[in-house]
Amino acid sequence: MALPKQTPKRITGGVLAIVLSFVSLGLITLWSYEGGTGAEANGFLHSARSALATVILPFDRASSFLGQPVDALGAAVGDATASDATLSELQAQNDALSSMVMRLEEYRLENERLAELLELSDAYNLESTAAHILKKSIDSWNQTITIDKGTEDGLAVGMPVMSPNGLIGQIESVGRFTAQVRLLTDPNSGVAVFLQANRSEGVLTGSIERLLYLNYLSLDIDVVPGDVVVTSGAGGVYPKGIVIGEITSVSSSPSDVYQTVVVKPTARVKYYEEVLVLTGRQSEVTPSAAASTTTTATGGTDTSTTSASDDSAADENANENSSAPSGTPADTGGGE
Template identity: 40%
Template sequence: MGSPKQSAGLRELVACLVVSVALFTWSCQSGGSGPLAAIRGVFQTVTMPVTYLGAAVSSPLRGLGNIFANLTADQATLTELEAQVSELQAQNAELEERASSAERLQGLLDLQDSNDLRSTAAHVISGSTDSWSATVTLDKGSAAGITPGMPVTSSSGVVGQVVSCSATTSTVRLLTDESSSISAMVQSTRAQGMLNGSASGEVTLELVSTSQDVEVGSVIVTSGLGGVFPKGLPIGEVASVSGDPSGLYLDIVVDLYADPWATEEVLVITSLTDDQRATAEDIAEADAQEGARSSEDDDTGSDE
C-alpha cells in the first residue's frame, strides 16, 4: 500500500480531472454565456493590451524588413541602370568620334574635288620631339609615292611641306617652323610676298610693299610661284598690319586656318596640273611688284 501522502496526491489529481471535465462540459452546454464566458472575457481584456503591444512592436519590424528588401532590390536595379548608362555613353562617344572623323574625311574629299588635287591621304601620327623644330609625322612614306618637297594641306588650310621620308612615314615641316618659307599672296589684291615661320611660332607675310593695300581679315592663299604649291590653296587671314620701320614693306601677321597640332588627317599633294601653276600673268605681276620694291630700295639708298 502507498503512503498517506501518495494517496492524498492521487485524490487531488482525480478531483482536478473531475472538475476540469465538469467545467468543459458546462462550457460546451452554456455556449457564449455563463461564468466561464465571463472568465474568458476578463482574460481577453487583461491580455488585449499585451496583444496590441506585441502587434505594435512587430509591425515596424515587418515594415523595416520590407524596406530593406525593397532597398536591396532598388540597389540592384540602380547598379544595372548605371551599367547601361555607362555602356550607352561609351557607344555615344564612339559614334561621335566616327562622325567627326567622317566629317573631316569628307572635308578632304571636298577640297580634293574642288581643287582637282592629285594627292594621297595620310594620318598625323606624332608631333615634333624637340623645341627647335615644328614638324609632324605622317603614317605614309615613299612606299605610297610621297617624296620630299611635296605640299601638305588639311581641309582647313595649308599645313606645311614634306622634308624627309622613310618607306612608311614622312616628316612635314609646318608653316610655323622658323625654316619654313613659301610663296603666298593676298587673295583680294594679288599682292605677292613670302610667308615665313619663326622661332616663336608667329607666321608673317613679308616683302609686301607699303604701296599695296592690305587689310586685317584679308585672306592669304598660295600664289603658285615656284611650282611647288598649287595656286589658290587657303592659308589663313591677316591678323594685323603695320608699317615696316624702313618704310618699304608692311609687317603682316597671319593667323593660319589650320591648327597643325590639332590636325589628324591631311592630303599630300603629289603633283600639279597646269591649271594649278602660276600663269605668265601671275609671274609678270610678281616681277612688277619685285621691280617696284627694287626701285623703292634704290630710292631709299639715294636718299641716304
C-alpha cells in the first residue's frame, strides 16, 4: 500500500511575522528588565551591545574619515559671511575666555566660603584621558557620540565626559576600543547642578529640542539670564564644580510651582574633535597602577584637550609624578 506523498511544510509569512514580532518583544522586555537606558543598566543584552562595538569599529572609523571633509565643508559654509580663519580663531578664543571667566568666578566664590579649610586637597583635581570623537548617533532618538577609547584604556560605564569648555555627557556603553557617550542634551540625561551665583540646587535635563532645562527651582529663587550653572556633585556621578553652561531664559506662570529655566551649554560637541574622559580623582587613586595615557584635569574646564590643568606646568608635572592613576573610576554608577 503506497503512502501518500508528503510535501514539506513551508513557513508562511504570517507565522514568521508573529514569531519574529514575539522575539523582538521579548528582547525589548529583557532590555527593560536589565535597566533600559542609563549607565546603571547591566545585563546580558547590554554586555552583548558593548561586545558588538568592537565588530563595528571599522564602520566607526569609516564614518569618522567621511565626516571630516563634511564637517569642514559645513564650517566653511557657516563662516562664508565672515573672514574665514579669523572668525574661527576668534570664536575659539572667545569660548576659551568665557569658560575661564566662569571658572575663575567659581574659584573665587569657593575660596570665600572655604577659606578656613585651605588645608583640604583640591576637590577638582581630576584624572582624565583624551579621546577622539569617531561619530555621532546613528539614529534620531539618541543624542550620542562614539569615542575611540574603551576598556583597554581604562574607561568604564558611568565616567563623565567633557570638552575643553565644559561637561558634555557620560559613558553609557563601553567596548574594548570604543565607548558610546550619552550627551547631556539627550532627553534621558540628567545631572545635579547648582547656580554659581546663589548656590541654588536643581536638576538639569536634556530634551528632544536639544536644549537643557534646569528643573526644580522654586519661584522664590532669584534666577537671571547669564547665571552660570555648574555640577553640584550630588549623586556621586559627576564631580562638583564642572561648568555646564549659562542661563539664557527664565519664565514662569502664576500656576507654576517651579520656574522654567533654559540653559545654553558652553560645550558644543560639533565644534570639537576630541573630548576628555574623567577617569578618577587624584586624591582617590592609588599610586601603584600608573597609566601613561592619563593627564590631569583641574576645575573641569580646560583650554587644552590633552592636558586639562589650569595650574602651572610644574604643578601639573608634580601632580602626575606624585600621584599615579589607578584607572579606577571615581564616579561610576547610575545617572542622576
